[in-house]
Amino acid sequence: MKRWIVWAGVATGLVVLWFVTPLLLRRMSVFQVRRIEVTGARYLTAPEVARVADLPPRTSVFDNVDAARRRVLAIRGVARVEVHRRLPGALEFEIEEFAPVALARSEGRLVLVDRRGRVLPFDPTRAPTDLPIGEADSAVAGLLDRIQDAEPEFAKTVLSAERHRNVIVLETSKHRFLFRVGATTKHIQGATAVLTELTRHQRTSSEVDARFDGRIIVRGRGA
Secondary structure (H helix, E strand, C coil): CHHHHHHHHHHHHHHHHHHHHHHHHHCCHHHECCEEEEECCCCCCHHHHHHHHCCCCCCECCCCCHHHHHHHHCCCCEEEEEEEEECCCEEEEEEEECCEEEEEEECCEEEEEECCCCEECCCHHHCCCCCCECCCCHHHHHHHHHHHHHCHHHHCCCCEEEEECCEEEEECCCCEEEEECCCCHHHHHHHHHHHHHHHHCCCECCEEEEEECCEEEEECCEC
C-alpha cells in the first residue's frame, strides 16, 4: 500500500510539473524569441516571415504561436507552415511554397505561375529558375505541371507554352507540340514516345500533334 501511495505521489508530481514548468519558463528572458529562422522556402526570407508573423514583444518559445503560423500560411503562395522551437530563443518556420511551373508576362514584367495558373507573389530573381514562358492560365499551367511529373527530361526542353482556344502549343528549340486542353499523361507520353522513335530512326520533324486519342500526327517529316 505504501509503495502504491509513493508511486501515486510521484505521478501527481510529474503531472503538476508538466503543467507548471512551461509557465515558469515563459517568464525567463533567456527563452524570449530573439530570432526567426526559415527553412524550406526558396523565395520567402526570414525578415519577411518575421514581419508577417508579427509576434508580440517578449514572446517566449513556449508560448502558443498558432496565430502567427496562420498569418504566415495566409501568404499567397504558401502551401504549408510548421513552427518548431529552437532553444533557447529561436522559432523555426518550416515553409512549403507552391512550386512555380512557368514564367508569365504581367504588367511589363515576368512573374511566377503555379500549376493552377495563379500568379505567385515571389520575386523570380531570388532563386535560379529554368522555366518556360507561359501564361497565367490554368490549362497551360496544368499541362506544364503534368509534363514535369510524367516526362521531366522533356519538360527541361520546353521554352514556351501558350493557349489558342482549345489548343495548347508548346515550343522547344526544334519542335512544336500541339495538345488539347485537358491533355492527360497518356497524351504527353504518347507524344514523347513518337519523338523518341523519330530520333532513333534519324527522322526529323517540326511538329508533333497529340490532340487526338490514339493517334499522333507528325508534320515536317523527312529523312
